[in-house]
Amino acid sequence: MFRKPWWKILSFVLLVYTCIAGFLITVPEPAGVPLQQTIRNLFFHVPMWFGMMVLFSVSAIYSIKYLSNPSLINDTNSFEFARTGTVLGLLGFTTGMIWANYQWGKPISGDPKQIGAAIAVLIYMAYFVLRGNIVDEKKARISAVYNIFAFCMLFPTIWIMPRLVESLHPGGLGSEGNPALKPADSNAAMKLVFWPAVIGWSLLATWITTLRIRLKLIEEREALPR
């Protein structure tokens, strides 16, 4: 599956479509809403977070698989998916800061979803610190357990807490929509670009992850005595 080209070509097609349609479709610009054309960030900033969720989910699944079947492949897969997922999370956070700087006035403004996302990514960074500091054969097992905990922490920090309090993101207390999208800010044409964008960016991130996994397995194979 890692070597099949069809889903890589699909990712390329979807992202080319996203980058063309994303700039050329008409977006709603309701009066009084300061978002205007920046809503196009929906095709770039938001899929970073969706992609991160997908990759962290896969990573957590491989961690669970490792606990019942401790193999190098399960450990490598869970680690590399967590690594690329963290990259996506950092990209999502940085692009969010850029967007927020012009939209909300400051790059970091105490918005609950921003803080929640920062906490979630920091928890995953602790996973890498943990992995780097254990050297014996327990490393993979302890990392797998921590990975599952880190995955569970995504939900209160990013999905639940931002809906419970007032927030600059849509979907906070007293506002409509959810913390990713507000119905009034989008139209049917945008949805036609948004979901292919999510799939395209997730597939690209998966491709990069599989390259790292394959390289790691080659290194392990080379390290074995002949």
Add this chain to the structure above:
Amino acid sequence: MKRIISTFLLGFIFVASNAQTVAPTSLDIMKSNGKIYVVVAVVLTILIGLFAYVWNLDRKITKLENKS
């Protein structure tokens, strides 16, 4: 069947005739002076460049895997 298709097509004319009854947005301005296509070209160049790089990496790794 022909009736359904021609009614459908006539419907498009109605929609098209409503194309510009609101004030032009910044996108319309960028489209009319062609600059939005510059943006698209830049983004596509970056995208294609990155994909070419990743594709090349993929082929190198495939060669390494097959070397055994």
